[in-house]
Amino acid sequence: MLGLEAIYHIQSTPDQIEARAEALAIEQSIEMPPVAVRQPEILREVLAQVVSIQEAEAGYYRVVLRFAGQTTAFEAAGLLNVLFGNCALQEDVELIDLKLPPELLATFAGPRFGIAGLRQLTGVHDRPLTCTALKPQGLSPTQLAELAHTFALGGIDIVKDDHGLTNQPYAPFAERVPFIQKAIAEANAKTGGHTLYAPMLTGGPKTLRQRLQVARQVGVRVVLAAPMLMGLPTFQEWVEELEMAVLAHPAFAGHRIAPSLMLGKLFRLLGADASIFPNYGGRFAYSTQTCMNLAQAARSPWAHLRPTLPVPAGGMTVERVEEMVGFYGPETMLLIGGNLLAAGDKLLERTRAFVQKVAASVGQI
Amino acid sequence: MLGLEAIYHIQSTPDQIEARAEALAIEQSIEMPPVAVRQPEILREVLAQVVSIQEAEAGYYRVVLRFAGQTTAFEAAGLLNVLFGNCALQEDVELIDLKLPPELLATFAGPRFGIAGLRQLTGVHDRPLTCTALKPQGLSPTQLAELAHTFALGGIDIVKDDHGLTNQPYAPFAERVPFIQKAIAEANAKTGGHTLYAPMLTGGPKTLRQRLQVARQVGVRVVLAAPMLMGLPTFQEWVEELEMAVLAHPAFAGHRIAPSLMLGKLFRLLGADASIFPNYGGRFAYSTQTCMNLAQAARSPWAHLRPTLPVPAGGMTVERVEEMVGFYGPETMLLIGGNLLAAGDKLLERTRAFVQKVAASVGQI
Numbered sequence: 001m002l003g004l005e006a007i008y009h010i011q012s013t014p015d016q017i018e019a020r021a022e023a024l025a026i027e028q029s030i031e032m033p034p035v036a037v038r039q040p041e042i043l044r045e046v047l048a049q050v051v052s053i054q055e056a057e058a059g060y061y062r063v064v065l066r067f068a069g070q071t072t073a074f075e076a077a078g079l080l081n082v083l084f085g086n087c088a089l090q091e092d093v094e095l096i097d098l099k100l101p102p103e104l105l106a107t108f109a110g111p112r113f114g115i116a117g118l119r120q121l122t123g124v125h126d127r128p129l130t131c132t133a134l135k136p137q138g139l140s141p142t143q144l145a146e147l148a149h150t151f152a153l154g155g156i157d158i159v160k161d162d163h164g165l166t167n168q169p170y171a172p173f174a175e176r177v178p179f180i181q182k183a184i185a186e187a188n189a190k191t192g193g194h195t196l197y198a199p200m201l202t203g204g205p206k207t208l209r210q211r212l213q214v215a216r217q218v219g220v221r222v223v224l225a226a227p228m229l230m231g232l233p234t235f236q237e238w239v240e241e242l243e244m245a246v247l248a249h250p251a252f253a254g255h256r257i258a259p260s261l262m263l264g265k266l267f268r269l270l271g272a273d274a275s276i277f278p279n280y281g282g283r284f285a286y287s288t289q290t291c292m293n294l295a296q297a298a299r300s301p302w303a304h305l306r307p308t309l310p311v312p313a314g315g316m317t318v319e320r321v322e323e324m325v326g327f328y329g330p331e332t333m334l335l336i337g338g339n340l341l342a343a344g345d346k347l348l349e350r351t352r353a354f355v356q357k358v359a360a361s362v363g364q365i
Numbered sequence: 366m367l368g369l370e371a372i373y374h375i376q377s378t379p380d381q382i383e384a385r386a387e388a389l390a391i392e393q394s395i396e397m398p399p400v401a402v403r404q405p406e407i408l409r410e411v412l413a414q415v416v417s418i419q420e421a422e423a424g425y426y427r428v429v430l431r432f433a434g435q436t437t438a439f440e441a442a443g444l445l446n447v448l449f450g451n452c453a454l455q456e457d458v459e460l461i462d463l464k465l466p467p468e469l470l471a472t473f474a475g476p477r478f479g480i481a482g483l484r485q486l487t488g489v490h491d492r493p494l495t496c497t498a499l500k501p502q503g504l505s506p507t508q509l510a511e512l513a514h515t516f517a518l519g520g521i522d523i524v525k526d527d528h529g530l531t532n533q534p535y536a537p538f539a540e541r542v543p544f545i546q547k548a549i550a551e552a553n554a555k556t557g558g559h560t561l562y563a564p565m566l567t568g569g570p571k572t573l574r575q576r577l578q579v580a581r582q583v584g585v586r587v588v589l590a591a592p593m594l595m596g597l598p599t600f601q602e603w604v605e606e607l608e609m610a611v612l613a614h615p616a617f618a619g620h621r622i623a624p625s626l627m628l629g630k631l632f633r634l635l636g637a638d639a640s641i642f643p644n645y646g647g648r649f650a651y652s653t654q655t656c657m658n659l660a661q662a663a664r665s666p667w668a669h670l671r672p673t674l675p676v677p678a679g680g681m682t683v684e685r686v687e688e689m690v691g692f693y694g695p696e697t698m699l700l701i702g703g704n705l706l707a708a709g710d711k712l713l714e715r716t717r718a719f720v721q722k723v724a725a726s727v728g729q730i
Contacts, residue, residue: 030503031500033703077531078533081617089618089624136397138395163446163450167443202442204601204602205599206602207598231596231597233567234569237572250453337397
């Protein structure tokens, strides 16, 4: 049977790395001393195998392990458990990448909208998409709705909640969402545009159900969610029955798992239609290589899985639009928040400048 | 209003640390440049404050931030977002501890059983509890049930699934759980004991509901769950309606969050009755200080929250029982898995030796 391959970086000395890799293979599969296993077929079929060990850089090794696909139970929780359950607690191990065998990959539906679906929802077919965020925390529903109205007048494609907006007393979900959705609809009526509002969804299953009901009633078609805050198996199950597109937010995704794997591959596998991540040169220390790997993991061909739209963000500015479009190409959504809001009374003008720069970038791609 | 305090370790140079701490306060609260905030009351009431900065060790600073309690929306997802949402992606930041103001703490029920409830369920009042695990992966329900029967005959208090056992084709949940529960009941009937079986629960909300139904039907009274695999808000909501005790497993809990905070305080806050963690001197690099801090966070008095039972584990041996009881004291459950299974045909004898050592340790505490 074809196996599941996982690629780790392990910090080790040369003389220790073989034993360390073997110990990891045991930890993540049978989790007991092989000599104490009484069934030879379990050692043959269930114990993970060390496929290769290569020095990656001084003191770090790239180790490939092969697992039996059935140990994942063909479910998200089982897969994560096998890949990074116990070794999440071992600081010398980082999870870099994975290769799923066809019968395991087939059990994941991936994005239901993907890039094509998001383009259809927003009516944008010939340029990168634009996105902004409603903030700061502390604004009332009326104040947030005013901001949203201005952003929609300015022609932004998707106006999302700040990921910190959940259900605070100053802007409860059930009050905020109808207000903002209405303000955007009014702006769309004036401009003939198709700006969408993406409210932030959080909570356990019951809370999610209640809030989604509110969003659905007022016609919301895209939502924002943080898969790692929600729990990945919950996210996957939730997305499967959702008739809305999902922007994934990276909040709480701080494992020693490579960003391209976590925010690119895994979020796509579990159903994110778009994935927000920290762009290089902003408030986060992601390199250009990390960002490119992530964007490629999100949107390169991958079996039956629809591509996920990469959304670079985190301290971006209108001045960097050309550079970002040049780097990521057209199958991208640019997310600029604080830099628009910093325009104060000129918010509409700055928003329009952002939108126009993105539109103008098309000829240059 | 009393605020929420979060304590971070930040890696920084002396000349950068003040600006870095301010940037973290902004990132985790208003997430935009303060100069661009047009409402002075938001700067006063919502922007997090830097309370103190102290050098912890060379190149590392202990930074205390104070947040407005209402920014958490008084829910688990909001709390985690505020504490470690975006900064989970910043590798220079580690979350060390938190202090919850009374009105926020009051919204969390914590463990419903706690140590007293687990002692009542197991009928053990005068000694540490004992626990073991069913493994390896790959055994059939019949083979797992045989092991469970032997462990119960040997007098173990709680026999849990290996956390890797979810719903694999070779031991599907719906087949495995009734088999094992029955095997333990038969052993209890012979010995007059009260061994409990704790099956591993995983999945999204729908899957969890289905599997819980199976467990409930056969009389399961304790379950094993990995809160970080499940998603912390899902875990909290799920526990609130569960009539069973919950052992928390640390799988996938690999954030840059101090173990005492994550596996001790946060798991307790969200309802774990017992918390499994890697003991010092095993396969994981936890220090004695980390383990003691964790045990104390789990079981020290904390407002209305019942104490959570600490469960040191991870490569422990029967030979270390005395030392572990001496270190953790009687309000503990010792978990030994592979070291019992390594006894092969002498499994019952080794199990009895473990149980007797724990019983004998009482006089020495």
